[in-house]
Amino acid sequence: MTDAELLAAYRDGDEDAFAVIVTRHKAPLFSFILGMVQDEGAAADIFQETFLRVIKNISRYEERGMFRAWLFSTARNLAMDHFRREGRGTISLDAPVDEEESGATMADSIAAPAAHGPEPSLEAKEDREMVLRAIAKLPAEMREVLLMREYSGMSFKEIAAALDIPIGTALARMSRAVARLRKDLCTPQNTKRS
């Protein structure tokens, strides 16, 4: 069933339909949020609040085949609210975490078993951790486009609509993100030893 069909079923009283929606979107959505806020505790809160808002507004949602956009833009706005409360726009993996929270970040997920495929080599893990650290250092507005494209599966046209920006702006932010990543990953301390 499509998201639209599941939402319609849920509105008609089928609780299981909503569980299917959650199962379908939970990993990419949580990963997007975690990539934005870089804190598992905050990401869990934002994930829950995102779906609570969906539940609360389900009767007012008009299906235009854009549920994913609605879901991810809601999460993105909550992440931005989180940044404003925290008073920061960029997150570093080296930033101190709340001692009461697990503080797991996206780079920590590299230590956990991969969702797909065989266990990567140690060198591959280090390379990926290096890339994730570089992504975490990107300004939020650059990082959100990259993360949203990778995790939501939306096109850049859809992302631009969800973020309420011109597609040229979305592509420009992505382009600057790539340039920064390349510069960061190609610095002497990050280049592989031959």
Added chain:
Amino acid sequence: MHTAKHEEELILYSYGELEGDELKAFEAHLASCPDCSGKLATLRAAGTALKDAQVNPPRWIVENVEREAAGKFRFTFKYVFRTLTPVAAAVAMAALLILPQGEPQQAAQTAHWNDVSDTALTELHTQLETARYDIEYGTDYVTEFEIKAAGVEGRIPAQNKESKS
């Protein structure tokens, strides 16, 4: 020559969003542009790293969300009680109060509460609030009857009227 347009096209190309003549033109450019080639490799490395880093949220968070989604229906009372609850007992008792003396009842008969005494309504209200509290705070009780706003309407098991005590 590398231009700003190539920067945008690189992004679209890397995600398969470039088509037709634009795709062909960019592929020709890519073959001779080390800047674009380097950035494409960086973008693909980022995509791989992010894909491998995809994780599920904690299980308890998912359960919270699912519980909240189920709880959306608590005030329409479309759930089913797993055990006999005070609410079901109150509904049955209130139904007995309005049924004619000695009249046999049909199975799953709808009861209309317009003539129910104030005492019975008050008790019913109390029992319903108790059930609502239980539902809201995590017990597994659910109910089978629909509650209308003003009167009370519900499906109850067939009951023969018993003498009032």
